[in-house]
Amino acid sequence: MTALPRHRLGRWAGDLALGFRLAVGGGRTSGTGITRLLLGTIGIGIAVTVLLFAASADHAISGREARKLAGVPESTPIAGVAPLTLHDGSTSFRGQRISVRYVHPGGPTSPTPPGLDRIPAPGEMVLSPALADLLRSEDGSLLRPRFAGPEIGTIGVPGLVNPDDLRAYVGADASLIGKPVYAFGSPSPRDGLDPGLLTLLLIGIVSLLAPVFVFVATSARVAGAERDQRLAALRLAGSDLPQVRRIAAAESLVTAACGLALGTGAFLALRQLTPSVRVRDGSLFAADIAPPWPLVAVVVLAVPALSVLSALAALRGTAIEPLGVVRRAKPVRRRLWWRLLPIVLGVLPLATLSLRDGSKLVTVAVATGVACLLIGVPAILPWLLERAVARFHGGRPPLQLAVRRLQLDSGTPARVVAGLAVVLAGAIALQSLLTGQAQALDPGPPPARTTTDLSLNADAQAGPAAVAALAKLPGLATPYLIRQVHLRGADPGRMESVSIADCATWRAVAGIEDCVDGAVYQDRSAGSTIHSGQSYVATYFDEQEREAGTWTVPAMVPSTRQGSYSSVMATPGAMTGLDLSQVWGSATVRVTSDDPDFAEHARNALAPFTWHTSLYLPTPLRQLSPTQQAYLAIRAGLLAAAVFTLLLAGVSLLVLGLEQVRERSRTIGMLAATGVPVRVLARSMVWQNAIPLALGIVIAVATGLGLSALGARLTGAAFTVDWLAVGVLSASAAALVLLVTAVTLPSLRGAARLASVRTE
Structure with missing residues (x-):
């Protein structure tokens, strides 16, 4: 491969260095550049945090399963091993079950339970940290008579399934009657998931992660208009188009690098809180939340690559010339054919393949199809918005201002709601699939206790x-x-x-x-x-x-x-x-x-x-099949992740909304200076977000129902639409956008002050 000339390498290094400087100090003031960098960093940082948590999911599940299997006693005789007599007992305290294992060694070669340094002697106890804390608490005074022996240690992590495990090992004498144990630990044969649950899991994961990548791409295009003006000034100073692209790529790399640093720090800080967050199967240890290095490398490489590609893609629709940015003129009409391509590529595998053969290639194809179908939502939304407002005329002044802004630039408002539309589409598909699977797998609420005896x-x-x-x-x-x-x-x-x-x-x-x-x-x-x-x-x-x-x-x-x-x-x-x-x-x-x-x-x-x-206390038990248990676990995990993704959407919307007001501060200040009331500007801002939101909800509902119909075909379940859930989800999305718009109104009032016009 021919090496690049030294002077070309130097020129490229200079272009990249200039891009780095513009990313931090570009604009009319250094504060503007820092604000722009901060907004982009927050958007990408939140997305990186979610991606790192998602990459840790398999490690967390497998770690908990491994610890659970490590405590399973094996009664098959082993030569040279004296059996440990073990009696599995339990007690309860105000509705909390406490596992109590009584143990007596048969000799010095008896196996030691995982998490223990030694086998406790008769009367001695080894307690889990959660049980020890409960006994030391004020509420635990009523429990202490049941654990009156000397405490010789604490059960380590290998002997606990969750941080909140209430567990104890108590030493007993030779009169203990139990089963002989020669070793601890059981192999973990992983049976494949039921095809219906596998489809539900794939669609759920992709539906929750697709918005994250949309937010990364959107955050990389923060302050696009200001960037184009800076690049036009560079063209006036003599830079050619390749130089301009390299400078723009360097700017996006700075934002991506800062977002990676912020997201990694937030991930490391938030994972320390996981022991205090309890879900259906219990909480997790902080060490469980550890993404494998290959997935970390994918995140570290994919986020900057997506940021650069998004920034370069934005330049293709803008003619940056020395005397200005052509985007201020009437924009070129968007093309439809390539926007329909992701939808077609998404429908084909979902409509033709089946997961029942268990092929990994088919699984990858189905996951790719779901991703393509969801990516079609932000792809087609700007085109649909442009067509919707192109022929709109008349109306009150706030509506006219909003429509005129959308006619000049429909891309930025569409990007504000695109991520939320993807979340809504995935949530509708997930809810419909859960409703369909619930008819066969949901065991319903547990039976009520009928006696206090x-x-x-x-x-x-x-x-x-x-x-x-x-x-x-x-x-x-x-x-x-x-x-x-x-x-x-x-x-x-x-x-x-x-x-x-x-x-x-x-x-x-x-x-x-x-x-x-x-x-x-x-x-x-x-x-x-x-x-x-x-x-x-x-x-x-x-x-x-x-x-x-x-x-x-x-x-x-x-x-x-x-x-x-x-x-x-x-x-x-x-x-x-x-x-x-x-x-x-x-x-x-x-x-x-x-x-x-x-x-x-x-x-x-x-x-x-x-x-x-x-x-x-006798409690009526539900006999759940492994498939039902897997369904309940998947449902709990996906619903918890959906809430987290919705919060991510709200924060990202707030970041984009603030950037939208900041980017238009000159226009807002000029309108206020010419006598336009602030309330008219505020209402125009509401309309400017409400129109794309309405179109986004229509596309999201159609995509979500289509995805759930295709998913029902894959699972063989009945296609069921929970219209109440669709209405609630759509109303929640609308309320979230309106709430974010209301939060941005103070910055709108600040931009409308006459003092801000003088700074412009």
């Missing part, structure tokens, strides 16, 4: 003492423990259960007044398959299924159940041949107390029994 579980050793401890509390009825075993006969696919309790319990809960120890009672109306004289293998569950022995059913006495326990009710004397010493019992504790913390006092009363008992 407590559920008690206790092993055979601690059961009587636990019942006595609860009986001392006011507002709690005496609980009756009932144990249960499962019977497995000749048919392994069919199991029946037997409830076991003493006669005092059966008299109280089942009304069996003539109960005798050694008898078995059966409610034959329940259709039980257990028959007298048959033998069954009795099993129970304690971390895993265990056998209690073989039981031959004696003669059973007919009876009628009055509760929800098994149809076969046995007394301990009838269970000969079975080892029931490790079978836990359960009971419902009737609550008559009005104290909202009655459950906390009951749990504290059982605290001395550690892992031997548990007490909780």
Whole structure:
């Protein structure tokens, strides 16, 4: 490759240096240049912040998933490893679930749980930071009796899923009954997403990121009219057109570099707040928000490249000559064909391809199609605005001023609302797709709790003492423990259960007044398959299924159940041949107390029994499939990101609105000096933004509905339009533009002062 001559390199370096100087100090005063640079930097900086957070999403999700899998116990024996006995328990505190794991090492080679330096000795505790903070707080005084042992450390990040995890490891003695653990950690087989959810995720991500690139391109064209005037002055001084382009590129590079620095600083500062931001699956560690270096390089290279290309593209429509800028004359009519090209390129893959084959190439093509379709919104909006105002005549003075301004320059007002129109189009498409997917995947609200009664579980050793401890509390009825075993006969696919309790319990809960120890009672109306004289293998569950022995059913006495326990009710004397010493019992504790913390006092009363008992409020559970769980996670993430993108749109609109007023300050000052009232100028500003906004909403609604229809074709779901949501989103976009316009009115009044005319 032929090297450039040294004198040409020097000339290029001089042009770039001049561009750098003009970017900071260009204009009639240095303050003007700094204001121009500041506005462009803010716009690009906000976009860079969003891009860096978006680039960190996969790392954050994979990091949390890896920590979750790292705590999964493995019970497969490993040679040379003494198993760690682990009992998974839990407690609750005012609606917050607290995981409590009781551990006892089988030897010096027992595995240490992730996040711990060593296995705690009996009675010792290792707490998560969030649980330790809760115990030290004033509200935690009611929780401290359950964690009275010495705290020997804090669970590290590898042992926590989220910063707000409430988790504890408590050492136990050799009597601990649990499952043997030889290692911690489980492989993470990632199954592919359902095609419908993959389509939803792709459209959502692209819809939320496309406006960011629009804002970058728009911010790079801040103060375009002033730049053209400076470049015209350079042409008058002898610069040729290639020099002018290099100087303009250097100016945009300065703004992009400052925006990159501002966006990176804002990203580093805001990510420190992520532990305090809680979403559906919990908060994140600040270290989770770390974009991979390849994506960082893409952002660092793409933002300046997009800024330079946007600035050079703006010069193509403007003839910069030594005696002025031709753009002040009637502008050349915009062409339509190339503006329709992104829309056509976007529709083709979405209308012809399918994600069901799982091809990565098809996935990339679909994502590209969504991006092209959304890019068509800011591409076609200036052309449509130009045609809409070209033949408009008449009206009141504010409207005439606004229309005349739009006729002379429809590009700048269109750019002000273009980014918001893209956000609106993506939000409408996302809302419609979510509505369509919700019919099949949304489980609805969780069922409401129908009782305030407590559920008690206790092993055979601690059961009587636990019942006595609860009986001392006011507002709690005496609980009756009932144990249960499962019977497995000749048919392994069919199991029946037997409830076991003493006669005092059966008299109280089942009304069996003539109960005798050694008898078995059966409610034959329940259709039980257990028959007298048959033998069954009795099993129970304690971390895993265990056998209690073989039981031959004696003669059973007919009876009628009055509760929800098994149809076969046995007394301990009838269970000969079975080892029931490790079978836990359960009971419902009737609550008559009005104290909202009655459950906390009951749990504290059982605290001395550690892992031997548990007490909780029965909560109806929703059984969600993996696809439903993925849908809920995707919906929560996309809606949270949509709110953030909408805030970005508002800030970017404010930056562009202030720049629009500043760029027109001379014209506004002249109009005010000739007697035009400020209120007329303010109303013209409202009209100047309202007309492009109305057209932008029309294009956004059409694009959003078209995108959702194509997305429904990809997912195979029904195309559903939530017109209420469309109306609310459109009204929100309109309100946002009007709010930004109202915020810019003070700067408009400042530009209309006579003193500002003298500075011009």
